[in-house]
Amino acid sequence: MSLFQKKHKRKHKSSSFAPAENQKTLHKNLEFTATEQYKLLRANLEFTIPEGEKCPVIGVTSSMRGEGKSTTAVNLSYVLAEKGSKVLLIDGDLRIPSVAKKMGIKGSPGLTDLLMGKGASIADFRTELLEEWYILPSGDIPPNPSELLGSSRMEAVLNDLRKMFDYIVIDLPPVNIVSDALSVSHLITGMIVVIREGYTEKKELEACFRHLKLSNVNVLGCVMNEAKSGNGAYGKYRKKYRYYKYYRYYQSNYEMPKDEQQK
Ligand SMILES: Nc1ncnc2c1ncn2[C@@H]1O[C@H](COP(=O)(O)OP(=O)(O)O)[C@@H](O)[C@H]1O
Numbered sequence: 001m002s003l004f005q006k007k008h009k010r011k012h013k014s015s016s017f018a019p020a021e022n023q024k025t026l027h028k029n030l031e032f033t034a035t036e037q038y039k040l041l042r043a044n045l046e047f048t049i050p051e052g053e054k055c056p057v058i059g060v061t062s063s064m065r066g067e068g069k070s071t072t073a074v075n076l077s078y079v080l081a082e083k084g085s086k087v088l089l090i091d092g093d094l095r096i097p098s099v100a101k102k103m104g105i106k107g108s109p110g111l112t113d114l115l116m117g118k119g120a121s122i123a124d125f126r127t128e129l130l131e132e133w134y135i136l137p138s139g140d141i142p143p144n145p146s147e148l149l150g151s152s153r154m155e156a157v158l159n160d161l162r163k164m165f166d167y168i169v170i171d172l173p174p175v176n177i178v179s180d181a182l183s184v185s186h187l188i189t190g191m192i193v194v195i196r197e198g199y200t201e202k203k204e205l206e207a208c209f210r211h212l213k214l215s216n217v218n219v220l221g222c223v224m225n226e227a228k229s230g231n232g233a234y235g236k237y238r239k240k241y242r243y244y245k246y247y248r249y250y251q252s253n254y255e256m257p258k259d260e261q262q263k
């Protein structure tokens with residue numbers, strides 16, 4: 001039986017989507033990121049996804065926080081929907097969810113409600129920005145995100161969703177900090193790894209790929225976020241944002257791995 005109720009089609013009330021919020025994240029409103037790069041990512045993905053795969057599920061992760069996973073997941077799902085595919089973006093960061101905040105929508109109900117068996121109409125998650133773009137927020141933060149993401153319940157939810165969409169993109173937490181992204185990896189088509197130039201440390205990236213390899217994760221490719229270009233606009237944004245602030249903030253919110261806790 002499907003977890004989703006097909007009836008009670010309700011549209012988002014216009015107040016549930018705040019354009020002022022999403023303007024900070026969506027590529028079409030940003031100076032710092034080139035629309036063409038996301039389109040290129042979409043084109044490259046179409047080549048890497050196994051042929052004949054019905055509704056590929058693409059996880060987006062990175063080694064640490066603040067590297068641009070959520071920004072990439074939002075924009076990748078957007079450009080896929082822009083091309084006419086029916087796309088669902090899931091906020092799979094059940095510890096520090098950010099998609100709802102970035103897009104100015106309610107964070108709940110969401111994924112955790114579906115995992116708890118609460119029925120929902122998928123129509124409630126349709127965005128107003130694009131006809132075929134749906135966003136499933138995290139829902140309330142659960143005590144056991146890693147177990148939930150790797151559970152048979154998650155498998156059932158994804159199987160149901162796969163029947164309704166052409167693509168599913170899942171925004172996941174960083175690999176080097178919590179095991180959530182690895183837990184869900186056996187349920188997805190593959191993973192995109194985000195690297196932030198001038199921010200991601202080499203040893204962190206090596207550790208990230210070690211984890212992914214040990215868990216047999218199918219890495220579809222890497223996204224170099226904030227890559228240097230000849231364009232001066234990037235330099236401008238670098239100076240404006242102090243990324244290491246984010247680092248400290250996130251560190252206190254994620255559970256630290258045991259060896260790091262002892263330091
Ligand atoms: N290319 C970029 N240039 C400038 N700021 C960026 C860029 N990519 C992401 N950001 C900003 O950096 C912060 C962290 O990005 P986010 O996508 O939330 O990272 P993560 O999900 O990996 O923690 C956000 O405030 C986001 O708006």
Ligand SMILES: [Mg+2]
Nearest residue numbers: 069070093098
């Ligand atoms: Mg994030």
